[in-house]
Amino acid sequence: MIYLQFILFAIVFSILYKRYFPVSGVQCIDIKNTQLEKRNVLLDLRDYDVSSKDPIPGAVNIPIAYLKRYSHTIPKKEVHVIAENPLEKNIGIRYLRKKGYKVLGYTLTECTCKKAGSAA
Template structure:
């Protein structure tokens, strides 16, 4: 019984690490200052309100990652471009949106340049 409980704790720990830190493959990064970002149909800003108000992205819908679970039904399009402040926020947001049937076409991390 003790070994089973310990194994369950390890599995949960590894799952949480996967959700937050394991990179998502196949989604291109677009620099926030590029011309490509202006042409995107729906830009979803999942940064918290303090970050998004300091450095606003023109034409984006602001919905912090903490509010996605409650308000994802209000996102008007199924294809989105995600704007996040760091890699962990990007991973959590993209995984959540994919699980809810959204197609994430690209992303932007505002605190670093795309390679």
């Protein structure tokens, strides 16, 4: 019985970890920084209806729900993730890292970075 409880706890913890714990080593960067567009791939993980109302010039728009299917279309460069909320950010960055992409930073459209380069 104790083994079953431990296995159940481990499964629940891993699900919560992937979704809600912040990704380490990735900084919040203000999207208004023009240097990002030249050297990185801007990857917009927001839904199509949200990103069409507030488009980001030069960004590759692949909603988080389609990331697994269309990740092969992302150029093999350093990636800057644009997400609507921390859940999209965490899931997207972890998936991209698993596929071998180097994620340099992220921007959340719900809030702005307190300081450029601060971890959030």
